[in-house]
Amino acid sequence: MATAPAIAEYTAPAARTARSAVWVLIGASLALKGAGFAWDFLGYYVGDGLGYGTTAAGAALTAFGVGWCVGLASAGVLTDRLGQRTALTILMGLSSLACFALALAQSFPALLVVSFLLGLTMEVHRPAVSATINAAIDSKAGRTRAQSWLYWSSNVGIAICAAAGGYLAHHQGYRGLFVVNGLACLAFALVARRVLAPQPAVDANDTATTYRQVFADPSVRWITLAALCGMTCAWGLVSVLPLLMTSDGLPPTSYGVAMLANTITVLILTPPLTRLLVGDGETPKYPLAPILATGCAILGLGIGLAALQHTTLGYAIAAALLVPGEIAFSIGLGAYISTHAPEGATGRYQAVISGSQAAASLPPLGVALALDAGGRPLVAGLLVCSALIAVAACRPLARSLTKPVPSAA
Template sequence: MAIHAPTSATAAPPARSARSVVRILIAASLMVKAVGFGWDFLGYYVADGTGHGTTAAGAALTAFGIGWCLGQASAGWLTDRLGQRTALVVLMTLSALACLALAVVTSLPALLAVSVCLGLTMEVHQPAVSAAINETIPTEAGRTRAQAWLYWAANVGIAVCAAAGGYFAHHHGYRILFVANALGCLAFAVVARRVLAPRPPSRDTQPVSYRQVLRDPSLRWITAVAVCSMICAWGLVSVIPLLMTDDGLPATAYGTAMAANTVAVLLLTPPLMRLLIGRGDTVRFPYVPVLATGAAILGLGITIAAFQHTAMGYAIAAVVLVPGEICYSVAIGAYISTAAPPAATGRYQAVVSGATALASLPPLGIALALDAGGRPLVAVLLAFSAALAVALCHPLARTLNNPSTHHPDTWSRP
């Protein structure tokens, strides 16, 4: 598979320095996800913390989702135009302000406005960190490993946030969570300013627009695959709680499922990454089959969950999802590390990350499907999403096997 790997516009730092910078950024990403209470507990706060009820919480979550989609585009643009350091400092500072605002406002109109702002700042660090990885690490396999670890850090951080946030919200209220979230964002901004050198936009590279980026058919195909795959992956935090509620299981049962998923992520990520990526300078396996395999496993895991009725059954389904999550992370990381040009890495990552934002919206209809057709209908819908993701990998592979269709030189063509 012939793919044009990105080349850095500046001289690469020494290998040890590069590893240190990447490790610090990935650790900071894990930290900011682990304290992402403003994003994860928005619905609970609007419904219970301020007493506006579940309808208002649904409106706030919808506003959040809209902001999330728009925020990825902004983050990619800032990263490519201003550099990773400036983008991270600006965006994480805005994230902190949004979290502090959430700790202060109580009226529904203000909460809806803050929800949009929170969405705008959700995952805004990913495009900049991905661009820093691509610019810093010289080898294809090294970039892929780092990109995959970035996704791993996000998954672990989300699990930590859910567990710790529930405890502190119960004992100390929601506002302390939002202040902690703000402090974590500010800490990330400080880290970015310390470890990343300022990088003005390259004068040798013409600015790239989203219109040009989206002319790349490989990006369009992989985004479609990502949306369908992430609908299944998001089932862990959207579908499974609904099913557990339908079974009358307590919140501790969901905590058990999340704990099982987190332990499986920690145990399975290192060996599976060694298997899929290898230890050399090039990735061991083509990433499209890995992506298709990941989508299939995600579909299997969430379909198994649809027919469970016990805490143990849901925990097993949550563990089955993990190899799919890892395959997905490795494949997406390989795509970003090999197909995204230096002048547009932020935009490429923003588009793929935006797929996650889009995938967070369809599962809201699972409740309607559960009422209309029961668990068989839920299982059919989720299995169809996974099957569609696998099928879309075929045109993706065909596009990638024809480099002339996605090489950056073609952007200038009408």
């Protein structure tokens, strides 16, 4: 791969400094997701806060999901081309502007545009942080552990956001939440600017890997399918559960209890399960495909069980049972990025994985139709079938991982 000469002030950071930057960015990612109120409460704000109703809220969430997929693809290119520091600074600055715009938008057309822009920028930090991990940590197991902690930080942050956001919205209003989200994005950009060293840019004419070449790798296609179907079950925690609990007439505090049960279980189980599945050595202890398949199976079982509950206790138990699946799923995806993504293309590979997870935010919008058409057994059956597809995709994924990654043409 040919690259442009490094800028004059660029010097490679020491290994310890680079690893410290990784953990700072993982912690900043947790804080960013914990303040991610713009996405978590977009539907509530459009449908209830501004009085446009559930159909308009669904349209806004769909616009967000489409923007999310497009934004991740762009973030992967910018990360691989401009470097993590520059990409994070630009992208998180744009994300903050989208949050502030949401606090000001009033008309429905403006809300649709802002929702798309919000999705376009909300998750753009993930490719750059993953590329930083792969660049800073030498061992495959070390990268896998760090990638799994990145996914863990997102899961915990989302749970904190959902649990705290309702209380804050009730006392401070939605617009205040969106302003806080925008400030969190700005803070993340400043942190990235502070802890990451300037990096040499890649010549646009000699970029290492295009998305066409990424998808020429058969393992990308199979892990994309597994990530999409597995994440459809995982997203059920923040999309399906509120709908089901509302149909039971349970108050928002009950949802908070379920999310608290999930968060506490994540905090307790993540360290021991990470050690068990990854190990403490230089290479991962187990192949990633069986770990990913196990995680998807547990996610399907947990969210299928949740769909059949009617009490706060039942939902809380189901939310806790999802956790081992969340952890194994995250470790499997993290291991793929840390062991299989080629140098110089980590941003694009992570963008594809994250993009499939973004697409998984769209199917739950049809849960209401399934609930009306066939009731809870149909909802549970559809979610379990999604998990089974993910598990089935892990077998050809395992075979494809033994083949060399297609080289850039």
